[in-house]
Amino acid sequence: MAQRPVEDMDISLLAAPARGGVVDVPGQERLVAKIFRAPCRPDQSEHLRQLIALPHLMGASDRDIVTSGSCWPLAVLTDGDGAVVGCLLPKAPAKFLVDLTAPSGRSVVRYLEIDWLANPDAVLEKRGLPAQSLRSRTEVCRGLAAVAAVLERHGLVYSDWSYSNSFWSSEDCSAYVIDIDGCVPASGPNLHQPGWEDPLTSSGDDADTYVDRYRFALLVARCLTGRRRAEHVMSAVRDGTELDASPDLRDMLLRMLLSPARRERPSIQQLLGVLRASC
Numbered sequence: 339m340a341q342r343p344v345e346d347m348d349i350s351l352l353a354a355p356a357r358g359g360v361v362d363v364p365g366q367e368r369l370v371a372k373i374f375r376a377p378c379r380p381d382q383s384e385h386l387r388q389l390i391a392l393p394h395l396m397g398a399s400d401r402d403i404v405t406s407g408s409c410w411p412l413a414v415l416t417d418g419d420g421a422v423v424g425c426l427l428p429k430a431p432a433k434f435l436v437d438l439t440a441p442s443g444r445s446v447v448r449y450l451e452i453d454w455l456a457n458p459d460a461v462l463e464k465r466g467l468p469a470q471s472l473r474s475r476t477e478v479c480r481g482l483a484a485v486a487a488v489l490e491r492h493g494l495v496y497s498d499w500s501y502s503n504s505f506w507s508s509e510d511c512s513a514y515v516i517d518i519d520g521c522v523p524a525s526g527p528n529l530h531q532p533g534w535e536d537p538l539t540s541s542g543d544d545a546d547t548y549v550d551r552y553r554f555a556l557l558v559a560r561c562l563t564g565r566r567r568a569e570h571v572m573s574a575v576r577d578g579t580e581l582d583a584s585p586d587l588r589d590m591l592l593r594m595l596l597s598p599a600r601r602e603r604p605s606i607q608q609l610l611g612v613l614r615a616s617c
């Protein structure tokens with residue numbers, strides 16, 4: 339079940355209000371407050387409120403997917419003038435925290451970003467993380483794709499699929515998508531992260547579901563192959579041995595990444611279907 343709707347909260351109730359950042363909420367150990375860099379415009383506030391309401395209008399199965407697999411926003415944060423300046427989010431579960439060995443040899447506890455899965459086993463092991471089989475990599479990608487397919491089904495564009503916006507657990511291979519508050523209906527700002535550029539969408543155009551298809555497929559391909567540079571990922575998917583055990587998955591990713599026309603890219607739902615049928 340989704341958490342019950344939470345009332346708007348005045349930002350002055352937070353111990354340390356700051357512009358931009360994610361902070362704890364006093365007395366609420368299962369919540370965090372995300373404070374935006376700038377107050378929302380009225381249209382952005384309206385989108386955010388619609389996003390907050392959406393899980394309560396979804397079917398139970400979609401709602402369960404986003405409740406366990408994402409920090410879907412629960413309420414808006416307002417300032418003294420009533421402007422929306424942030425939102426309340428469920429705190430990412432502790433199973434996504436990990437003890438990482440820093441290059442200095444020191445150990446640091448932090449959320450395990452999906453970034454780490456996009457590495458070969460040798461890199462993981464050097465930082466104290468277990469090597470990941472194709473089976474476990476595929477399982478993490480199934481979790482990500484389940485959330486991404488719910489967004490797609492509800493006409494939302496995420497745009498910001500990248501290394502830092504999801505966590506994963508090497509214990510149970512589950513995944514957790516963050517930064518959901520940036521989702522927009524149908525199309526919206528094309529968020530430019532180096533290495534995630536869609537070759538068929540010019541940088542001035544808004545992101546839409548076809549951009550999401552490309553970026554999401556690139557994220558999955560990086561996690562499955564442990565390669566990072568786009569050209570290395572493409573050649574690993576096309577010619578490498580990593581995906582030999584999952585030929586349908588290889589074909590689906592190639593269609594999403596290399597279709598000559600944006601609109602020919604298969605949907606994230608189709609990718610999810612193939613991930614579910616893979617090892």
Ligand SMILES: Nc1ncnc2c1ncn2[C@@H]1O[C@H](COP(=O)(O)OP(=O)(O)O)[C@@H](O)[C@H]1O
Nearest residue numbers: 360370409427428429430449502503516517518
């Ligand atoms: N639900 C959450 N629980 C715990 N920490 C979070 C949560 N959401 C975000 N964070 C922390 O805040 C950081 C930035 O969050 P994000 O939503 O990606 O912000 P931005 O919009 O600035 O990219 C994350 O990397 C993580 O460390």
Ligand SMILES: [Mg+2]
Nearest residue numbers: 502503516517
């Ligand atoms: Mg982010």
